[in-house]
Amino acid sequence: MRRFMGLALFAAVFPLFSCKTETAPTNPVPHRIVSVTITGDVLLQSLVDSSRVLAVSSLADDSGIHEAAGLFPTKPRIGPDLERIVSLRPDLVLLGSFHDPAFVDGIRKSGLAIELLQSPNSLDKVRAYLRKVSARLGEPAKGDSLVRWMDSILDNVKERVAKCPDRPRVLYWSEGFTAGDSSTIDDLMAVAGVRNLAREQGIHGSQNISIEDVLRMEPDWILRSSWEAGGSMKSLPVALSNLKAVKEGRMAVVSGKVLLSTSHRCALAADTLARIFHPACR
Numbered sequence: 001m002r003r004f005m006g007l008a009l010f011a012a013v014f015p016l017f018s019c020k021t022e023t024a025p026t027n028p029v030p031h032r033i034v035s036v037t038i039t040g041d042v043l044l045q046s047l048v049d050s051s052r053v054l055a056v057s058s059l060a061d062d063s064g065i066h067e068a069a070g071l072f073p074t075k076p077r078i079g080p081d082l083e084r085i086v087s088l089r090p091d092l093v094l095l096g097s098f099h100d101p102a103f104v105d106g107i108r109k110s111g112l113a114i115e116l117l118q119s120p121n122s123l124d125k126v127r128a129y130l131r132k133v134s135a136r137l138g139e140p141a142k143g144d145s146l147v148r149w150m151d152s153i154l155d156n157v158k159e160r161v162a163k164c165p166d167r168p169r170v171l172y173w174s175e176g177f178t179a180g181d182s183s184t185i186d187d188l189m190a191v192a193g194v195r196n197l198a199r200e201q202g203i204h205g206s207q208n209i210s211i212e213d214v215l216r217m218e219p220d221w222i223l224r225s226s227w228e229a230g231g232s233m234k235s236l237p238v239a240l241s242n243l244k245a246v247k248e249g250r251m252a253v254v255s256g257k258v259l260l261s262t263s264h265r266c267a268l269a270a271d272t273l274a275r276i277f278h279p280a281c282r
Contacts, residue, residue, distance in 0.1 A: 029138030030092035030136075030137065031052050031091060032054050032088070032089065033053055034054050034056075034078060034088055034092070034093045035057055035093075035094040036078060036085070036093065036096070037057055037094060037099075037117055038067065039096070039117050039262050040056075040057065040115075040117055041060055041072075042067045042261075043094075043134070043263060044072075044094070045072065046142070047142045053075055054088050055085075056071065056076075056077060057079070060077050064226070064227045064232065064256065065227045065256050067257045067261055067263060067265045080103045082103060082110070085107065086107075086110050090112060091113060092112075092113050092114070092136075093112050093115070094115050094117060095107065095116050095117065096116070097117065098119070115133060115136050117262075121182045121184060122182065122184060122187055123184060123187040126150070126264070126266060127147050127150070127151075129262070130263070130264055147264070149264060150267040153267035153271055154191050154267050156271075157191050157267075160282060161193030164278040164281040167195050168220040168277055169195045169197050169200075169217075169220045169221070170194045170196060170220065170221045170222075170223050170252070171196075171197040171217060171222055172189075172196070172198065173222050173240075174224065174228055175234055177206055177207065177209065178206070179198060179203075180196070180198040180201070180205060180207060181196075181203070185223075186199055188259070188266065188270045189223075189273065191270040191274075192273035193274065193277065193278055194221075194273065194277050197217050197219050211237055211239045211240060215243065218245075219245055220245060221250045221251070222251050223273075225253075226255050227255075228256070233253065252276045252277070254273065254276075255272070
């Protein structure tokens, strides 16, 4: 009797030894999705049927920056409008890490499920991000397919530029900012067979760069995006006209919708860069 009571007490105090197991909860597959970011729009177009999309971002028709401008033509365009988003009753909202934290918090407090799309700073992180978001949308196989498509383009670029031994020294410039290591632009430049001067100068990520430093580096080429904050590409500072690269017209301009892409379509920027810097290797 005493032994039986001891066993009963043990079971009461340590119930975790029960044979019963619990399955971790999983997110349901969303069927009423709102995107408030360009990358979210592009991923929805690539991964889900249009019937699952309630609205896409307010930039969906801006061909200067949107990777697939004009997608989902019958769907409403929407900005960071909390009241309007809640009124649509979505079961998932795709937001960007650049959105105002107060707006993101408001969406969370409304009880809506969100997927916060971080801006990847490497091609490896783009791959991981594609797989993560596609799984959240219930389309993991399609996510794997996007990664394979991206890698097929990058591999083709690497194969082509391997035939060209020259490695021009290139500096990215965007309104006083450049891109060093830990950036997708750095990875794309490496794939395209060029040297990133910002990386070689120890610059990490996106950082301000002075005109004096640009003049001191004397790059072989200046790389620019056709889209900058607020719209079209701005004029270079007059002081940079003294650079030999500028005088000789070695200015590479790449469409912002691929060079600044955070989706699988960034691979197209590597292909464009290779055609600019290694025109003989096609």
